[in-house]
Amino acid sequence: MNALLASFLNILALAGLALGAFGMLLVGASSDPGRDGGRALMCLMLSLPLAAGLLLSYGLGVARDGFGWVAPGSRGLQWLLVLAAALSAGLVLAGSAALRLEPQSQVPWALWPLRGWAFAVWAPLLVAGAALALWPAWRAGLPAWAWRLPLAALGSISLLAAAGLLVQALQLGAERDAARIEQRLQDDAERDRWVMAEVERAEVERDLVGLMNQTSRFESPAIRARALAKVASHSDLNRALDEMLRGGWRDYALTYLESNDAPDNRALMPAVQQALLGLAEDWRDSMRRTHTLQPDAFDAQLRRALAVAEKFDALGGDHLAAMRALRAALDEPRPGYSPPVRLNAVATLDRWLQQRRARP
Template identity: 30%
Template sequence: MTFFGNLALLLALIGYFSLATMAGKPTPGGDAGVGHAFALLFAYAAVAVGITIATALVFWKGGLGWISEKPSLRNALVVLGWTSVMVFSFFAAMNGDGGAPWIMRFFGKYVAVWALPPLLAVGFVLVNPWLQSVIPNVIWQWVLKGTVVFCAISCLAIIGEWLANIPVEAAQRAEAATNEEVQRKQQFLKEIENTDAQTSLVTILVFTNKYQDTEVRNAALAKIKSNPQWQQYLVSRLETPWAGEVFAFLADNDVPDKSLFFRSIEKGILEMAKQFEDGMRRTHTFYDGQFYSETEDVLETIAKFEGSEINYVPAVRKLRAALDTPLESYQNRANLRCIPVLDKWLKKHAH
C-alpha cells in the first residue's frame, strides 16, 4: 500500500505544481485560451486521481478508522469529505476569471496554492505509517479535519450561491426576453409605418395573422386599409409569388367584398401549387412541418369563401399533386404533415 499510495500522491503533487505555476495568470485569448483550459483540467485530473487512489488505499487498510467507531457514519463522512475536496479542488483549479463562485473569488486566485498542500502533507502521513510515529496524531488528524471542513463549508457556500442565483438569473432572462420583444415590436411598427400603402402592402401582410401582437396587427391592418383599393391590391397579388402572404391574410382577416376574390383564390391556389412543386425540387432536407402553414392558410381561406360558384377541388387536387413531385436520390425525405390534411379535405369535398 505504501508504494502505490506514495505513487498516487506523487501524481497529485505533480498536478499541484502544475496548478501552482498557472495560478493567478490571466486566461489568454484565442487557441491559447483553449490550451490553457485543458492544461488546468489535466492538472486538476492529476490531483483528483492521486488523492482518490491514496484515499481508497488508506480507507481499505483501515487507516481512517479513527474518524468514527460506527462503520456507517465513518463511510458517510469519508464519502462526503472526499466529495467536498474534489469539488473544492476543481473550483480552486479553475479560479482564474470572474466566472468563478464568489467564495473562490474571495479566497483569491492563489487558493489552490495554499489550500492543497496541507491535504497532500496529511496524505503522505497516512500512507507512510512510520511518519505517524514521528508526528503526533492530534496534529495531522486536526489538519485533515480542518482542511476537509474548510472544503465542505466552501462547497456549501457554492451551493448557496447557486441556489440564490436561480431566481436572479430567471428574472434576468425574463427581462432580457421582454426587452427583446419590445425591441422587435418597435422594429415591426417602424417597418409598418415606413411602408408605402400604395405599392408595398404585400410586405406587411405577415403582420396581420392571428398570432401577431395586437398592436402590431392593428397597425398593419390600418396601414393596409388606408389604401382605398386595398382589396383589389390583394386580388392582384394572388396570381404572383406573393400568393402565400395573401392567403395568410385572408385566413385570419375578413374582407368586405368577397366576390372580388372568388376567381382569384382559385388562381392563387394554382400559384401555390407551383411554389410547392418548386419547393419539392429545390429542397435538400425536408422537415415534417414543411408546407403545413401554407396549406392551412389555403384551406382556411377556402372555408371562409364557401358559397361561391367556384369549385376549388381541382385546384386543391393540383396543390396535393405537387407534393408527389419525384425526388432525387440526394434529397432527404420527411413525413410531410400537410399531406394527410389535404387528403382528408379532398375526401370530404370531392364529389
C-alpha cells in the first residue's frame, strides 16, 4: 500500500511538472508574439502547475534521498538549496519563455543571456532530473556525474539569475520611491508658489478669511510669515476675529487662534465660547447629513478647538460646557446611514474630558 501511494505521488508530481514545463517550452518556442500580453498571460497560467510540480517532485526527491549529494552534512540546508534552486529554475523557465520575443529594453538584465534559449533546455532537464530523483532504478545505470552535473549547473545558474532579478526589483523599487519623493517635492514647491502668489495678491480688509488659512503653524514658514504680516496690518483685527468667531467663518478664526494670538485675547473670550458651541452645531449637522464619514472626519477641527480652549482657559475661561457639547454632537443619530463609523474624535474628546475632571 505504501509503495502504491508513493508511486501515485511520484506520478502526480511528475505530471504536474511536465504539464507546466513543457507548456512553457511550447510558449517559448512559438513565434506568435501574442496580443495584449498573451504570452505572459499563458506563462502565468502555467506557473501554478509548474510551481506545484517543482515543489512536490523535488521535495519528494529530497525526502527519498534523491539529492543526498547536495549539502550532505545538513538536511535542512539540503531542503533549502534544492527547493530554492527548483523554484528559481521555474522562474527562469517562465521568464525566458514569456520574454523571448520582447525587445531587450523590456527584459530584466538578469535574463538577457538566458531568454532566447533557456526554456528549451530547462524544461526537459527539470523533468528528467525530477524523474531520476523520484525513481532510483532509472538512474542506477548512469554515472553519477551524468545527471548530477547538469542539475547542479542548472540550479546554480537559476539561483544566480533569481538573485539578479531580486537585486533589480529592489533597485526599481528604490528608483520608484525616489521618483515619488521627487514628484511630491515638486508638487509641494508648485503648491507653495501658487499659495504665495495668492497671499501676495490678497487685500487684508477684503481677503482676511482666506489669509487666516495661511497663518497656521502647519503652513510653510515663508508663506505663514507673509500671511501673518498682512493679517497684522488689518485696521481692527480683534473686531474682525470677533465677527468671524460669532459667524459662519468660525473655523478660519480658530485656525488663526490655534497658532497665533490676537491683539487682545481676553476680549475674544465670549466669542470663542460662542464659536465652540457653534462648531458643535456644525458637527450635529454633519452627523445628520454626511453620507460617508471617515474615522478622521473631525480630527483637524477638534485639534484646533482643543488648542484654542486650552489657550483661553489659561486666561480664566471655562470651555468645559462647549467641549461636552462637541462630544454630545458626535452621538447624533445617523438614521439610514450604515455601517456606523468609529470616529477618532470620540476617543480624543473622552480622554480630554476625563483629564479635565481629574484636575483639582
